[in-house]
Amino acid sequence: MKLVALFVLLVVAGCQSVPSWERGVLARSDMQLEGSPTEALLNSQLYDSKEASAGGLSAAGAGCGCN
């Protein structure tokens, strides 16, 4: 248990927020989790209606912090 807690602590410590003006690399299309934004939007629409819930899956704006 202690080992798991230590692992989580180490992984979380590696998280860092990137300032909005340094997100050029994150905004590249090959850095996206979803290959097609339109398909992702349609999938999310289907998921939301099937699950009767919305949001919480990803941030909008292709990772660049835009809008």
Added chain:
Amino acid sequence: MAAEPGDIAPDFNLPGLDGGDEISLSDWRGSVVYLDFWASWCGPCRISLPEMVKLQSALSDAPFTVLAINLDEEPHKGVRFLKRFPVNYPVASNPDGSVAASYNITGMPNSFLIDPEGRVVLAHSGFRPGDMKIIRAHIDELLQSAAE
């Protein structure tokens, strides 16, 4: 914390993106300035830049300027972007983002409306179709009160 209405807008002195003369915010003291931070990788900037070109043209006779700061780490990408989306206002280059950090911008694009005394009147993050109407109303109000 991001520069907020009422704050004095941090001054800067940056080279032009085209390699031209240095650009300082203080050069426009006495005018209303719409300061816009952008980068070539920012999707909404493809909408906002043409809108700002129209804004600059519409207010060319007023004590007003759009002033832009490009934040591409590789400035040539910004230059290439401007070949596709040419602008009619000064564009400075800030590849290390030091000025963006001094304004602590929260999104891209991010803009600030600055009054003739150098004070931030409006901070605007992101850009959606229709935003320019709101921004223009603030600019007109500011120009009117500056003329009185």
